[in-house]
Amino acid sequence: MRRSREDAARTRRSIVETASRLIRRQGIGAVSVADILGELGLTVGGFYRHFADKEALIAEAIEAASLETTDQHRGRATGQPQPALARALIEGYLSPGHRDHPEAGCPVAALCSEVAHEGELAKEAFGKAFGRLLEISALLIPGSSPAARDLRLQTAAAIVGALVLSRAVPDARLADEILAAVRRDVLARLDAWKETA
Amino acid sequence: MRRSREDAARTRRSIVETASRLIRRQGIGAVSVADILGELGLTVGGFYRHFADKEALIAEAIEAASLETTDQHRGRATGQPQPALARALIEGYLSPGHRDHPEAGCPVAALCSEVAHEGELAKEAFGKAFGRLLEISALLIPGSSPAARDLRLQTAAAIVGALVLSRAVPDARLADEILAAVRRDVLARLDAWKETA
DNA sequence: TGTACATCAGTGAACGCGCGTTCACTGATGTAC
DNA sequence: TGTACATCAGTGAACGCGCGTTCACTGATGTAC
Numbered sequence: 001m002r003r004s005r006e007d008a009a010r011t012r013r014s015i016v017e018t019a020s021r022l023i024r025r026q027g028i029g030a031v032s033v034a035d036i037l038g039e040l041g042l043t044v045g046g047f048y049r050h051f052a053d054k055e056a057l058i059a060e061a062i063e064a065a066s067l068e069t070t071d072q073h074r075g076r077a078t079g080q081p082q083p084a085l086a087r088a089l090i091e092g093y094l095s096p097g098h099r100d101h102p103e104a105g106c107p108v109a110a111l112c113s114e115v116a117h118e119g120e121l122a123k124e125a126f127g128k129a130f131g132r133l134l135e136i137s138a139l140l141i142p143g144s145s146p147a148a149r150d151l152r153l154q155t156a157a158a159i160v161g162a163l164v165l166s167r168a169v170p171d172a173r174l175a176d177e178i179l180a181a182v183r184r185d186v187l188a189r190l191d192a193w194k195e196t197a
Numbered sequence: 198m199r200r201s202r203e204d205a206a207r208t209r210r211s212i213v214e215t216a217s218r219l220i221r222r223q224g225i226g227a228v229s230v231a232d233i234l235g236e237l238g239l240t241v242g243g244f245y246r247h248f249a250d251k252e253a254l255i256a257e258a259i260e261a262a263s264l265e266t267t268d269q270h271r272g273r274a275t276g277q278p279q280p281a282l283a284r285a286l287i288e289g290y291l292s293p294g295h296r297d298h299p300e301a302g303c304p305v306a307a308l309c310s311e312v313a314h315e316g317e318l319a320k321e322a323f324g325k326a327f328g329r330l331l332e333i334s335a336l337l338i339p340g341s342s343p344a345a346r347d348l349r350l351q352t353a354a355a356i357v358g359a360l361v362l363s364r365a366v367p368d369a370r371l372a373d374e375i376l377a378a379v380r381r382d383v384l385a386r387l388d389a390w391k392e393t394a
Numbered sequence: 395t396g397t398a399c400a401t402c403a404g405t406g407a408a409c410g411c412g413c414g415t416t417c418a419c420t421g422a423t424g425t426a427c
Numbered sequence: 428t429g430t431a432c433a434t435c436a437g438t439g440a441a442c443g444c445g446c447g448t449t450c451a452c453t454g455a456t457g458t459a460c
Contacts, residue, residue, distance in 0.1 A: 001454040003403050027314040029226035032446060046404040112361045113310035117224040127367040153378040161358020167313045170324040181350040198421040200436050229413060243437040
C-alpha cells in the first residue's frame with residue numbers, strides 16, 4: 001500500500017545506509033538487492049521505485065559511506081591543535097578497530113580492488129570518495145605546493161594500502177605489524193613536514 | 198576420452214594459468230569455472246577431475262600468480278647493483294604498464310580488497326603471496342633490524358596502495374599522479390636508507 | 395472542510411539467466427599377464 | 428611383444444539455486460474540486 005512521502009524518503013535513505021554498511025563489510029559482489037531489503041524487513045519488488053538498478057544504489061551507497069566517514073573525520077578534527085589532530089586521524093584510520101569494522105569505515109579501503117571491475121557510476125562515486133580522502137589529508141598537510149600534494153597522495157596510498165593489507169592477511173600478528181609500522185611512519189613524516197613548513 | 202598423464206598434467210597447469218590471469222584482470226567473483234575452461238576450449242565437466250572445487254583452483258591460481266611475478270622480480274634483480282635494482286623494481290611495480298595489465302601483475306594488488314571476503318584457502322594463498330612481496334622488499338632493504346622490517350612493511354603498503362588506487366580512480370591524470378608521487382617517495386626513502394646503512 | 399479519484403510505495407510471485415557442481419557416458423591410455 | 432581389461436580425462440546435459448529485474452496488484456496517501 002502507498003506510504004507518505006516522508007515514509008518513502010525514509011525508506012530510500014535506509015536502503016542506501018544498509019547497502020553502504022553491507023557492501024563495506026561483505027563486498028559489492030557478495031551483497032544482493034534482496035539481502036539489503038531483507039535486512040530492512042522489505043521485499044525486493046519495491047526497490048525499483050527508488051533506484052534505476054543495483055549499480056545506481058551501489059554508487060549512492062559509496063557516496064553515503066564517503067560522506068559519513070568524512071564527516072566523522074572532520075568532527076574529530078575540529079578544534080584540535082595540529083599535532084593532536086594528526087594523531088587522532090592517523091591512529092583512528094590505522095587502528096585495529098577500523099580494520100575490524102569495515103562496515104563503519106572508509107569505503108576507499110573497503111572497495112579499492114573490487115571497484116575496478118564495477119561500472120562507471122560506481123567508479124565515479126569511488127573517485128569522489130578518494131577525493132574526499134585527499135581533502136582530509138589536506139587538514140594535515142595543507143597548501144598547494146607540489147610537495148604538499150605529493151605528501152598527501154603518498155599518505156593516502158600508505159594508509160589505504162596498510163588498512164587493506166591488514167584486513168587481507170590471515171596472520172593476525174602480521175596484520176597488527178603492518179598497521180603499527182605505517183602508523184609510525186606517517187606520524188613521523190607529518191612531524192617532519194610541520195618542521196619544514 | 199582419456200588423455201595421457203602428460204596431457205592431463207598440461208591441462209591442469211593451463212587451467213591454473215588461465216585462472217590466474219583471469220582473476221587478476223576481472224576479479225575472483227567475475228570469473229566462472231566455465232569461463233576458465235571455455236578459454237581453453239574445454240567443457241566444465243572435466244574440471245572436477247583436477248580440483249576439489251572452485252576455491253581450490255582460486256588458491257592455486259593466486260599461488261601461481263605470486264610465483265610468476267616473484268620470479269620476474271628476481272630475474273630483474275639478478276646482477277644489478279643496488280641503486281639500479283631499486284629503480285628497476287620500484288619503477289616496474291609502479292608503472293602505468295603494471296597498472297594497465299593486472300592480468301600479468303602482482304596478485305596482492307589485484308586481489309587485496311576482494312580476498313578479504315574469500316574462503317580460508319584463498320586467504321592463505323594471499324598471505325603467502327604477501328610474504329613473497331616482503332621477500333622482494335628484502336632485496337632492497339635487507340637486514341633483520343626492526344627498522345629494516347618496518348621499512349619493508351611501509352614500502353609494501355605504499356606500493357600496493359598506490360597501484361590499487363591508481364587502478365580504481367577514474368581520473369587518468371590523478372592515477373598517473375599517484376604512481377609518480379609514490380615512486381619518487383619510495384626511491385628517495387630507499388636512497389636515504391642506504392646512506393644510513 | 396468534505397468527497398471522489400488518481401497516484402504510487404510496497405507486496406509477492408514470476409521471469410530468464412548464469413552459477414557451481416554432478417553424473418552417465420566415451421574411448422584412448424595404462425596395466426597385468 | 429601381444430592381448431584383455433581396468434582406468435580415468437574430458438564431454439555434454441542436467442541439477443538446484445540465487446541473482447537482478449519485472450509486473451499485476453493492494454490500499455493508504457495526495458490532489459482536485
